[in-house]
Amino acid sequence: MSLHGHSHAHGSGHGAHAVFGARAKREEQTRILTEALAALVPPQATAVFDLDSTLLDNGPRQARIVREFGAEKGDERLAACTESAFPTWDLRDTLRIVGFSREGAEAVYPSLKEFWRARFFTSEYCKDDRPIAGAAQYLARVMAQGAQLVFITGRHAGMGAGTLESFRRAGFPLPDGARVDLWLKPSEDEDDDAWKQRCHARLLAQGHLGAAFDNEPTHVNAYKRSFPDARVVHLDTDHSGRPVEVLESIPSVADFRLEAE
Secondary structure, three states: OOEOOEOOOOOOOOOOOOOOOOOOOHHHHHHHHHHHHHOOOOOOOEEEEOOEOOOEEOHHHHHHHHHHHHHHHOOHHHHOOOHHHOOOOOHHHHHHHOOOOHHHHHHHHHHHHHHHHHHHOOHHHHOOOEEOOOHHHHHHHHHHOOOEEEEEEEEEHHHHHHHHHHHHHHOOOOOOOOOEEEEEEOOOOOOHHHHHHHHHHHHHHHOOEEEEEEOOHHHHHHHHHHOOOOEEEEEOOOOOOOOOOOOOOOOEEOOOOOOOO
């Protein structure tokens, strides 16, 4: 997902519009996820996962920022904000949900957006992210397959410490320089799409890509074009809102839960 070139997805489970989640069919999820695991045949096989709205839900981060803004402004409506107040990435929608009139929301929006922007892309706030349902268990299965695991994200290097803290809290495998890698953008200003394409070149040089998971239609489509033999899976959580359709050949899942879980 992109906001002036940054990933900023927040995951499902707190008021996502009907457009999200409509593509994934729960009865197909276990098969899709199991087939992706089966495609990870070591020693060359690599599994790639995006973070925001793929493995991690940003809802706690969003709500914390708005609550802090409310506390600073002395506004109880904002200070009581919960994760259910984020159906879209437009903070004016959040303002309306917590009780502002349309005119009031328009008036407060610029200062809230500035406050949000200064905090959202930082380690201090991204450490609050929580795992998408089933994510930790699924990553454990990937590791049990003997595959290489690469987290490829639009987050920049300055968010590394907070990202690793959220990994520890979630029980995710940690980068070890051997089987697990975390690829962060070196610069905050680099466009997400361009960064992910650069990562494709690194992956091509690294060996066989067995499976890739991302919530952004543009990015899952790009994985399928770069790696036509890989199991590419779309997380039907949320996305940037660009008018891009997921390729018909790419299946969608709502989260990482298998039937047995």
